[in-house]
Amino acid sequence: MTRVSMNVDGVVYEDEVESRTLLIHHLRERLGRVGTPIGCDTSNCGACTVLISGESVKSCSVFAVQADGEQITTIQGLADGQGVNGEAVGQWHPVQRAFQQHHGLQCGYCTPGMVLAAVDLLARNASPTEDEVRHGLEGNLCRCTGYQNIVKAVLSAASELRGEGPLPGSFQDSADLTGVGA
């Protein structure tokens, strides 16, 4: 067993881990951070993506011992938990909000990884083209959406993060197309 200390979503955890324990298993089974799912178990799908020091990694391809001393952000630590007066409000990250607004998910299984990969992408490139978004997310598989609304959501989040407001055409904007509001 090896002693490790890591900061996960702002909380420092110290534990004894087996050297073969994967980071994803440590996060889920020891620390109870089950917001990060296990997808393919073959490092293809990206569902288990987390950020280490702000950089996207597949947590099924990192041993917990390799994350000793690191700062880790999971989907559960992405929302801003504090309002302006210090109250817990759980304000969503703009990328999370954009996925909701543009319906960038269906079953939701790939979403935590997709959102974190997008956060990493936008940290490096504030104004990505559609092509750059698609390439930036090439390590994350979605089997439901056909990616169209995911790409739209990331472009919208980019616009919002630049201070230019979300892109139009959101899920809510078109809610009255059902005819209910007509």
Added chain:
Amino acid sequence: MIPAQFDYVAPGTVADAVAALIDGGEDAKVLAGGQSLIPVLRLRLSYPSLLVDLRKIDELRGVREDGAELVIGAMTRHADVISDPLVRQHAALLAEAAATVADPAVRHRGTFGGSLAHADPAGDLPAVAVALGAQLVAEGPGGRRSIAAADFFQDYLQTALAPDEVLVEVRLPKLQGRWGVAYEKFSRTAQAWAIVGVAAAVRRDNGAIAEARIGLTNMGSTPVRAGAVEAALAGASAEAGTIAEAAAHAADGTHAPSDLSGGSDYREHLARVLTRRAVTTAAGL
């Protein structure tokens, strides 16, 4: 799946890593970025008794110049190789190819040295190392030695590294003069391994191709140079027809594998097409 049990050490110096490998015997294995090794361990295709993690050895990271050579630490991550200004200036072919390795998350962990030492014939960077005439520096109990890339890759996942040696750095001769580069990769899906890849560096001089270096990915159990194409291009005019004629020899002397992604005849065809494209781009046409 969960890997089989192993012992783990993360030494702070290369000498300590070598000592750990000697203690661990034949079943000890070096862990670099882990993006190839950890999936292999997870599938239990390999059961090392000891992993020697190089992540705490700072001297293995970074890019520096040494006269006419560019020296890249073995633990330099793909993401850092791609964005390094010295690599862009003196070995742009490496930056181009590294940008096609897997996906961004893998490139944040995976290392240049790790991908060479893993020696997967479908890996993108071994062909670049061979094309650019890299020297790979390994440290073992007897000190350091330099191995030419052409001798380093011996067979499928087999290299010239001894079990008690650590790859410490890769020395690339700087490309001097007017070089253009291109890496052409053909795969079935985004982030997939190359069915075939072609790394090309071309030096132009007065409208002619003075020199071409071409490395082939996944056209055999090791990366190979497309020698017949290089010979046909040396001194040739930089024109589409000349390049197409030369590229027709891309599969000469290769032993391309047949697998689920394609037969050897298909790979030979791909090698010719991708070589034509890569040389055309590298020649600036």
